[in-house]
Each structure stands twice: as C-alpha cells, then as structure tokens.
Amino acid sequence: MSGTVIRVENLSKSYSVGHKSVDQGYKRYAALRDVIGQEARNIVRNAVNIVRGRQVVLGDEVEEFWALKDVSFEVKRGEVLGIIGRNGAGKSTLLKILSRITEPTEGRVTLRGRVASLLEVGTGFHWELTGRENIYLNGAILGMTRAEIRQKFDEIVAFAEVEKFLETPVKRYSSGMYVRLAFAVAAHLEPEILIVDEVLAVGDAEFQKKCLGKMQDISHGEGRTILFVSHSLPAILNLCTTAICLRSGAVVEAGEPVRVCASYAAFRETRLAQRPHPGSNLLDISLIDADDNPCNNLIQGQHLRFRLAVRPSEDRSTVTLIVRDARDAVLFELFDPSISLPESKEAVLIEVDAGVLPLLPGGYSVDFWFGDRFWHRSEMINSIVQFNVIQSGKLATDVAPPSGALYFPSRWRWKIKGRAEVDA
Numbered sequence: 001m002s003g004t005v006i007r008v009e010n011l012s013k014s015y016s017v018g019h020k021s022v023d024q025g026y027k028r029y030a031a032l033r034d035v036i037g038q039e040a041r042n043i044v045r046n047a048v049n050i051v052r053g054r055q056v057v058l059g060d061e062v063e064e065f066w067a068l069k070d071v072s073f074e075v076k077r078g079e080v081l082g083i084i085g086r087n088g089a090g091k092s093t094l095l096k097i098l099s100r101i102t103e104p105t106e107g108r109v110t111l112r113g114r115v116a117s118l119l120e121v122g123t124g125f126h127w128e129l130t131g132r133e134n135i136y137l138n139g140a141i142l143g144m145t146r147a148e149i150r151q152k153f154d155e156i157v158a159f160a161e162v163e164k165f166l167e168t169p170v171k172r173y174s175s176g177m178y179v180r181l182a183f184a185v186a187a188h189l190e191p192e193i194l195i196v197d198e199v200l201a202v203g204d205a206e207f208q209k210k211c212l213g214k215m216q217d218i219s220h221g222e223g224r225t226i227l228f229v230s231h232s233l234p235a236i237l238n239l240c241t242t243a244i245c246l247r248s249g250a251v252v253e254a255g256e257p258v259r260v261c262a263s264y265a266a267f268r269e270t271r272l273a274q275r276p277h278p279g280s281n282l283l284d285i286s287l288i289d290a291d292d293n294p295c296n297n298l299i300q301g302q303h304l305r306f307r308l309a310v311r312p313s314e315d316r317s318t319v320t321l322i323v324r325d326a327r328d329a330v331l332f333e334l335f336d337p338s339i340s341l342p343e344s345k346e347a348v349l350i351e352v353d354a355g356v357l358p359l360l361p362g363g364y365s366v367d368f369w370f371g372d373r374f375w376h377r378s379e380m381i382n383s384i385v386q387f388n389v390i391q392s393g394k395l396a397t398d399v400a401p402p403s404g405a406l407y408f409p410s411r412w413r414w415k416i417k418g419r420a421e422v423d424a
Contacts, residue, residue, distance in 0.1 A: 004112075005193060005225050006075035006098070011107035013068040013093055013249075067093040068249045071107070075242075077192075078223040080215070082230065082240030082257055084264050089246040091229045095119055095195055098227065113192025113225070116142050118183055127171035131162050131181060134170055138185045152188045159214070160184035180207055187214050194218060195227045212239055233261045233327040262326045262362030262388075281317075281370045281379050283309040283347055287387050299390050300361070304354040306334075306385070310370070312341045312348055313378065321352060322367040324383075331364075331406065358407045359389045 068090045075081050083091050096102045098109060099117040124141040125134045135156055139149040157163055160180040162173075170178065186194065196215070212235060218224045219241075230236055236243055236257055243260040245253040253263045285308045286294035298304065310319060320335040334354055341348050366385040371378050 003077045004074050005077050006073075006081075006112075006227075007108075007110040008071055008073050008098075009108045009110075011068055011071040011094070011097065011109060012066060012105050013090075013097060013102070014064050014066045014105045016064060066249050068097075068104075071246075071249070071251055073244055073251065073254060075225055075227070077225055078219060079242055080219045080226045080228060080240045082228050082236035082243035082260075083246065084230070084233070084236060084243060084261065085246035090249040091246055092119070092197060093249075094246070095197055095227065095229060099195055111193060114143060114189075115193045115195065116186045116189045116191035117195040118186040119195070119197045125170055125178070125182065128169055130167050130169055131173070132166045134181070135185055138182070139189070142186060142189050143191075144189055156181075156184045156188050159187070159210075176207070183211055187211075187218065191224065193225045193227070197229045198231060208235075215239060233264075234329075236261055237327070258360075258362065264326075280381070281311050281313065282368050282381060282384070283311055285309075285366075285368065285384055287366075287385055288351075296386070297388050297390055298359070300359065301356060304357050304359075306350075306352045306366070308350040308352070309347045310341065310350060312344050313372070317341050317370060317372050317378075319350065320369040320371075322369060324365045324367065326363045328365075360407050361389050363388050 071090075071094065073081075083094065085091050093102075095117070096119065097104050098111070099115065099119065101117075101119075124138040126137060129137060135153065136146070136149055139152075140146070144152075157166065160177075160183075162177055162181055165173065165177065170181070173181070183196075186196075194215070215226055215228070216239060219226050226239075228236070228240060240257045242255065243257040244251050245260050245264045253260045285306060287296065287298065288305050288307050289295040289298075290302060292307075294307075306321060308319065318335065318337075318340050320333055322333050323331045325331050334352055364387055365383040366387075368379070368381040368384045370380075
C-alpha cells in the first residue's frame with residue numbers, strides 16, 4: 001500500500017466556448033457593414049488560432065470555461081479512489097487527462113505504471129470485426145502483446161460470457177454484451193492503474209456485481225490501483241478505500257468514502273428538495289431540537305423529533321414519515337397504525353418523537369406519505385426534509401462501517417476457560 005502511483009498537482013483545464021451576439025435574448029438587427037465586419041474579425045481570429053495551434057471556436061463572442069480548476073490529490077499503490085459529482089462536475093475531463101487523451105491547461109500529473117482506461121463502451125472496437133478479432137485488436141491498443149492476449153484469451157471470453165458469439169461481428173452485439181467484452185479485456189490487461197468511468201451502468205445487476213468483485217480482486221489481491229467514477233453511492237462505499245467529490249471542476253470533499261458520499265448526498269438532496277404544492281395535505285414540516293426550535297442538524301444521542309401541520313381529508317387519514325440515508329435507501333418508517341387523523345376543517349398539528357436513534361454521521365432525508373385508513377396513498381412528497389447527523393461522544397465511532405447507516409452500541413463480554421469473565 002506504500003508508494004504514490006498517481007500525483008495530481010494544481011490541475012486545471014479550460015475550453016473556449018463560442019456564442020452568437022445576443023442583446024437581451026433577441027438577435028441584434030445590424031447593418032450589412034456590421035455583419036461583414038464581424039465575420040472578417042472572426043476569420044482573422046480563427047486564422048490566428050490555427051497558426052498558434054489553439055482551439056478554433058465558432059461564434060462572435062468567446063468565453064473561457066474551466067472544466068477543472070486547481071485539482072490536487074494523491075493515490076497510493078493498491079488504493080481504490082472513487083470520484084463522484086453531478087453531471088458536468090469535471091469527472092470525465094479528469095479521467096481523460098489521466099488517460100493522456102487530452103492535455104491539461106495548467107498543472108502536472110505524474111503516473112507510475114501501465115495505465116488501462118475504460119471510459120466509453122467499446123472504445124477501440126471495430127464494428128465489422130468479430131468478437132475474437134476485437135479482443136486481439138483492443139488488447140493491442142491497450143498495450144498487451146499477442147502472447148499476453150493468447151494467454152488470457154480463455155479467461156477474457158469466460159468473464160465476458162460471449163462464447164457463442166465469438167465469430168459474430170460486434171455490431172450485432174447488444175450494449176450489455178459490448179461493455180462486458182470491453183471490461184473483460186481491460187480487466188485482464190493486468191495494468192498497474194485501471195481507470196473505469198460510468199460504463200458499468202450499462203450491464204445488468206449480475207454483471208455489475210461480477211465487475212465489482214473483479215476490481216476488488218485487482219486492488220486487494222493484486223495490489224493494483226483503481227480510479228472509479230460512478231453515480232452509484234453503494235458501489236463507491238463498497239469498493240473504494242478513499243473518495244473525492246468534484247463540484248464545478250474543483251475538489252470540495254476528500255477522504256473516507258462514507259464522509260464524502262454523505263456530503264455529496266446532502267448537497268444533492270438540498271438541490272432536489274420538493275416543497276408542498278398549494279393543494280397539498282402537508283402545510284408545514286420541520287425537524288425540531290430539544291428546545292422545540294426548527295433545525296437542520298441532529299447531534300448523535302438526541303431525540304429525532306418532527307413537527308407537522310396537516311390538512312386532513314374528509315375520510316379519516318394517516319401520515320407516515322420515511323427516513324432515507326445518503327444512499328437513498330429506506331432505513332425505517334415512522335407511523336402508528338392505531339392512530340388516524342380526526343375529521344376537521346382546521347389544520348391538525350402533529351409532533352412525532354422517534355426517541356434516540358443510533359444514526360451515524362452523515363446526511364439523511366425524509367419522505368412524506370399521506371393516505372386513507374385503508375392505506376391507499378393519496379400523496380407522496382420525496383425528500384421534504386433534509387438533515388445532517390453530527391458526531392458526538394455518546395455514539396462516536398472512529399470509522400463508520402460502510403455496510404450500514406446505523407450504529408448500535410452493545411456490551412461484549414469474554415472469558416478464558418478457567419478465568420473470570422471480562423467486560424470488553
């Protein structure tokens with residue numbers, strides 16, 4: 001695990017984006033001489049860009065767009081780095097620079113070892129060639145010798161599960177077969193560094209599990225380094241040993257995958273939060289602290305309490321609150337089946353006290369469910385409340401387990417035969 005194999009220092013990448021001249025949303029009405037003058041300036045500008053080897057941009061106005069800005073991090077040998085962020089955050093641009101597909105505008109990247117990249121489905125495949133021929137072609141593109149490909153050929157075919165279609169042109173493959181074969185070749189290249197983009201989303205659930213298992217074998221068993229981009233937070237948590245979160249081309253969070261994913265999920269949920277529409281049965285809802293004041297943070301060991309104002313329907317109805325973790329998985333529901341709201345023309349005020357719940361530090365969201373006494377849903381509002389759990393001394397843990405969102409303190413006792421019991 002010692003030794004740095006990837007070092008990124010102050011990495012930045014800018015692009016020039018062209019725009020047509022616009023005045024308050026409408027195209028300008030210009031004289032012919034103005035149009036000719038503008039086109040002449042565009043021709044001169046593009047000619048200068050060609051001579052200087054710069055990007056040729058179409059449009060009357062040019063804007064500089066920074067896809068990455070001052071990105072720095074290090075990856076040790078054997079680590080699995082997860083990279084998360086919203087679409088357009090700069091993840092693919094970062095991987096293209098690390099794969100030597102494009103050059104950075106500023107900064108420096110140091111790589112030690114052979115790099116294999118799987119950035120797009122079927123990169124390096126030729127549609128008219130068969131699966132067998134494409135294994136040799138793609139392997140050669142990725143740096144494998146013919147002897148290496150021949151030695152690994154049976155393993156690649158078995159992993160991709162395309163034995164029956166080896167002599168079929170890949171243009172007749174489904175997208176799932178395509179990505180299986182592409183990943184199988186890249187995974188069996190035995191590179192020191194494997195870069196994988198969000199291509200595994202194309203495969204089915206069984207194949208995704210198989211790929212994650214293969215990457216775990218590559219990193220843990222063989223000590224190779226993996227850079228993994230995914231929007232699947234469970235995959236990041238289960239596979240990666242460290243993670244970074246990109247936002248608008250900059251690193252906003254780095255460290256343990258649990259903390260990084262919680263930060264990303266909390267920001268995402270805040271942006272996607274829904275509010276009650278004018279005709280909603282829900283009038284108001286908030287998380288409240290020990291002093292009955294609305295809050296957004298809950299310290300471990302405090303009671304989980306909510307205050308609601310609900311407009312009842314004509315029939316007796318019930319309310320359920322659904323609590324989700326940072327991975328959008330349902331943790332538990334808060335409801336009382338023996339209680340239904342009374343028929344009333346006025347708003348009904350509700351307070352829900354769930355007691356002390358052993359929630360781990362991170363971001364959580366709450367869904368609002370409203371239905372009749374027969375449990376027929378009439379309204380559902382997703383992510384109506386978002387809150388963060390802050391670590392305290394009562395339920396503090398040094399490392400949050402990646403396989404769950406709850407921490408239950410328990411008493412452990414052990415003894416050696418012939419000796420008294422000892423409390424752990």
